[in-house]
Amino acid sequence: MYKEDTIAAIATPPGEGGVAIVRASGPDSERIAKEIFRRSGGRNGALRSHTLHYGTVQNPESDETLDQALVVLMRKPRSYTGEDVFEVHCHGGPLVARAILELILVRGARHAEPGEFTKRAFLNGRLDLAQAEGVLDLIRARTRKGMSLALDQAQGGLSKWVGELREELLDILVQVEASIDFPEEEIELLQRNQLAGKIGALKEKVSELIASYEWGRLFRDGARVCIAGRPNVGKSSLLNALLGEERVIVTPVPGTTRDVVEETINLGGLPVALSDMAGIRETEDPVEKIGVEFSLKRVEAADATLVVLDGSAPHTAEDRSVLEAVRQKRTLVAINKSDLPQAIDSGWVAATAGDKPLVSVSAKQGLGLDKLKQQLRNLLLNLPSEPPLMVTNLRHKVALEKGERALTAAMEAIRDGLAPELIGVELQEAKDGLEEIIGAVTNDNIIERIFESFCIGK
């Protein structure tokens, strides 16, 4: 249970953007806003709700001006949390926002715990569970694409879509229930195979949503890609080229890169953490050996591997063992140093890489990088097309899987000629699954629908 005090926090991610927002919510919001904010033109009086006011943020004790800012007050209940809320939109950069937050805390607010605004919004009935969870994801979202996904969910995108699936399911349930409760009526009901067809079509849509979880997860948590290859094929150079700046020490001495270097790049909205690591090679050096073992583990855990070969040199046994190590992994093979005369046996590469995609690049000259990025993105998002909506939350995925299982069971029940009330049990369970995402709705809808759809009554 939350205490009805006033909480405050910096709402914008640290270090990003030209504007930072400090937000407070709770019964003391308005008082604090008045104390620390001086409107331009010396106007006094109550702040109008839901209006942006321009002025300066000042410490009332010292009269020190912290920043020029826009302040908005949103009186309850028409605010995000359902409580009195005020926001200070100040200049970006961590220092200014932090100073303003500290001032607000001194005036009587408490620093919000992570997700506490959303929790209050949820407890005050401003968000449903799916929306609330979407908002929590929003807070964690890393890139803009991830952000818009989370936003979509926060605005009820997922709820709406699942709600539509539930409607479809109810229409099917109506058929089953009407056949049970009104056997004497001359109502036209779907044949069993038509019913199975409808259930099948619905199941496909649920399955698609489940598949989108993988996308959703990648966009939210980001994908992890290991760069693997024998020493000195240019892994670090390639990483730097992808990052656009020199971050990793590059030396011609094999085995220089011992520690894992992880950097995040943005592949068309998809956050990808690239780790360059100790080269995989046979070695007696105990320190390097640990590094190599560690590398292999990282490869195991990654979503995909980027194997780098040196195109300017003939392949070695080490190249072969690297490719063998990643045989079961989603892998893109980059043949580096395309700016130099090519010495690698392309027939061998094709045979050894199997169906893994190949791309020719020059990290040094920056050639082929766009193609590499595109290929890597396709590899990670292994779906024929972008789903209309992505499930990004594990709880939702589990609920959808429950629905999927129940729909499959319903189709089997129809195929096996089971009684309609047993088919009904499965459909009801599928309905429960969908309602775990959007919240329960009373049972009566079915009966309402039967009356809307059929002429019932002797």
Added chain:
Amino acid sequence: MDKRYDVIVVGAGHAGIEAAMASARMGCQTLMLTLNLDHIGQMSCNPAIGGIGKGHLVKEIDALGGEMARAIDETGIQFRILNTKKGPAVRASRAQADKALYRQRMKRVLENCENLTLRQASVERLLVENGRVEGVETQIGERFYGQRTILTTGTFLKGLIHVGDKNYSAGRAGDFAAQGLSDSLRELGFKIGRLKTGTCPRLDGRTIDFSKTQPQKGDDPPQPFSFSTERIIQKQVPCYITYTNSRTHEVIRSSLHRSPMYSGTIKSRGPRYCPSIEDKIVRFADKGRHQIFLEPEGADTVEIYPNGLSTSLPLDVQIEMVRSIEGLERAEIMRPGYAIEYDYAEPTQLYPSLETKLVKRLYHAGQINGTTGYEEAAAQGIMAGINAVLSIRGEEPLIFSRDQAYIGVLIDDLVTKGTDGEPYRMFTSRAEYRLLLREDNADLRLTEIGHRVGLATLEAYVRTQNKKTRVGELVELLERSVVSPTEAANARLEALDSAPLRGATSLAQLLRRPEVSAPDLAGFSSTLEATPAAIALQAEVEIKYHGYIQRQLEGVQRSKNLEALRLPEDIDYAVVSGLSREAREKLSRIRPRSLGQASRIAGLTPVAISLLSIYLKKRKLA
């Protein structure tokens, strides 16, 4: 001359009969007041008992020790089991009644019931002191005092009959309405609403050409409702089916402006599952014909009930409409069809015991609670009777959960969701644990409870315990008995359109095949062959639906957590933080007993439920 009783029952319809009988049989001095002693147990509408969901209720009433099932068994003239092609959970009994016989039989049993006094009187007013009902006062000033009072007034409260643009005050055709009682309730602060229902014209069977219709016979042999009835002895008769046609529809359509439903005279809403013929033609205009069941009202009368022709059109239109139908070209109407509007008290004003929240010791049962149907009424009647007596004894009320009985579903729906302005009727789809609530196991579910409260007889209790034992033994036998894949065995299976055996298989295993039923296996086991059908069916259900029943039981278990969280009577919902205004208002009005009941209130969000559970936790800690 003031009389004192334990329990006063106002009304002698289907709810009143069960209430009075339960109370008297449980040993309370009971008074039954009715407007007309000749019309006890009258079937105001169609002459039939049961149907899907309703048959389930009748069996439950019987299991508890009620009267309805035995009455219809003694006076039924056509019995049918519906949904025989579907699973046992949704199979339901229905029977045509000989209306006059049914009435007479009920009156005879009531008259011979110990502890029960019958009186003809029109109750005008409740006598209430300090928020407690003390008795009733009649039209002529007579007062009766009782420790508990049960109102089962049906459609009689300010009943108003409509035929075309004519209307008159009546409780049903041929009976006075009760004028004062609903005002008395209003004065006490009850929210009183108005509902509408209707009935068909009755036809002279001698003027019907049945050769142009299709006969519909009952089951042979007829299956009784009551667990105590051995067999049906009334002579069985068929019903007949005919259809409306485009001319019928034309007649109705061109006269719609003369229907009180469409001219705006009647504003209250009628039940959509029991629509008038004019409703059906307007709402489903593309349907070319509607079924009409011609049901005899009894063996000793020529009156026929044309089920499907409920109407409040003017009489001349009714005649033209009837005569446009095949077989009815020369039919004479003996009583016109009509619509009736009546007062009801919103059932969210009741506790699940059916006692009112506003006035202590007052119970409402039947159509006064906005339900429709004889069976729904009787089910509430028996519960009000039982709970009035339990309350006199100082015991906890008997409240069935939704997984225990359709009666539990019915009452929980009424007191939690209310009627939403439409008469409430039972359907199996209202029960989330439908597979558990079957007609065939109503006795196994409820008889022990009925016996414990002192209503179901010892005989019924013993019979039920025996059934339980025998079913258990049979299930075990079927699991144990193995059939070898012999030619003879496979021939038998082939006759059932079932796949041949590959190896030794238990009878239980065979029974799990959808196409195989217990009687089909009689040839494989002499014990099974000698087992009474009810026992065999029970064993079949337990084996066939084991997995599904198990799943529903798990569902029950999960929801029990919420049901077990009791919401104290004295909660002030205004101080539960975070609740929306709507949620506060609903919770304060309905005052649910448990978090489970709260979660079923329409419009209450999961957020409100979690807030309530948080509040409960906090309160417990404080």
